[in-house]
Amino acid sequence: MFKKFANSPVIIALVLTLVLLLWLGSGDNYAAKDDVPAEQQQPQPTLALVEARWSEATPYQLMQVAQGQILPWRNVSIKAQQAGKVTELLTRQGDSVQQGASLLRLSDEGRTELLAQAEANLTLKKQELASARSLDRSQFLSKTELTRLESELARAEAEYARARLALQQTEPVAPFAGIIDRRHVEVGDVVQVGTPLLDLVQIDKLKVTAQIPQQHIARLQQGQQVNLRLLDGRQLTGQLSFISYAADTATRSFYIEVTVANPELLRIAGGSATVEVTLQPLPVHLVSPALLSLNTDGQLGVAVVNPQQQVEFYPVTIVSADNQGARVSGLPARALIITQGAGFVKAGDKVQVAEAKL
Template structure:
């Protein structure tokens, strides 16, 4: 009896504890069914901090530079077309001549007599043919005889032309207006066919030749302005007058010619010059080369911050680089360029610019 009474408070306590637990659980389940869950607190995200500066594009004069050679507009070596002795000289080195001016004279060597003989022979053949044709109407001369006389007349005409040409060639003339740059003979010199007599050059207009790499030739057009810098620092201006249609197989470069006016007849033909072909201006930004980077595709470019404060990567072309920096194209005309922190962000990331309001 005593044991039953002692155990009953323990049993009662256990029963009460179980009842309390069931009551608590039923209250949580009811609240979960009737009340929406509380809003979860998301930790505030911290934006990457970068430094940036605004850059404005400016017109930049593109050029293609090559080393060229200055040549006379025309140059010819006048050679003897007949054998003989130099009997007269009409010009000296440095003389200006006009087209058609006589330059020198060779000895006659009987050429005048041969010309007179050829004239007489031609007259004879003409008379013979005329007489034969008159007789041919009366059928006293055969067709074969008439054909022979016509052939002899044609031969006489050819001999006369050769005699005239031989006499003309002993007095060579200037093929164009220019300057006598060399004289290789003196009075009394005996020359043969092909002997060099004089060198004639035209330098009131010059021709500059150069080679342009194949990757640059697509930007060239005939008529573009060209600046020429001589070794002594003098500057000349010309016009791109020719671009070859096929590259040199050895160098893979294209031959170009530049026409340059030289009214003062400056003595620069034969020298070298730096050729700067002026291309149409483009909009370019001046930046530090340290701001250039490569994207995942290996493209060279610059990271910017757009109006939505997001990072954008723009591929660029380097137009020039010097002590001032690198001039690049491919960016918007007004761009906010990341100067610090570009290596810790990627395109699409939202960032905060130092000094700007978030």
């Protein structure tokens, strides 16, 4: 019966009419969708919120510590300048000598006679030349003969000077006032030219050498006071007397010399000492190590907020670090340092700033 009812023309007509009405009604909806919607207000982007605190730079006195070498002010090895036998020792090890004092004697080896011969020959050549010049005024001597006699006189003068020097060198003298630190020969020893005879040192004044890293050399000044600590705990004071103008190519450090007075003639030359150089004060900021970060170039630095409320990254150098924090240089004298949120912003970003809680 239901099947017969479903095939009725009346029912079919009603269904089609209902479908048509529904389709006509949906046309309004599609037409509405074709209309341009009204322009909507775009939401304003919100600025990142960071916490920051003001930091003032304070002077920091940095001490540069280096290991130094203590050297005599002057140190020379006196060597034989003539061959011969040691005939007399005029000084002993440990003796203080004045400049020009004779130290020992070598055998004469005929040098006195050679000097006398050279002196006589020189006298003869002088007389011959004087006579020749008298003849030259009378025009009885040629210019060539006069030149020959002048040449012979010059040769005689050179021979005399060599003979006199050779005799003098048989008795070596002290080139400066100092102490005989070592003696290498005894009476009877035969020496050749270049044989070490004595070591002479000057230790009433000492020289301490050290190497200073290149980043600190600009804050050194010649003449400034330097403290020295010896291995036994004794302390000395010196004066920075020299700073090299070029760094060592291997270590990139600069050579310095410190002059130290040693009136008591302490036996410390040749040893080592800890050199403490006080550098000029440097303005630094005390920050937590957690605030240090690396930029895209791998530089260590600190993020701050500038007056335009923008983030800036300042490369810094760690001057020192302890339980209080890290002291860094490279920031402005007064800086608004980001303490929270630096990891969520980058240089150039504009931010909102909230005062950091202490």
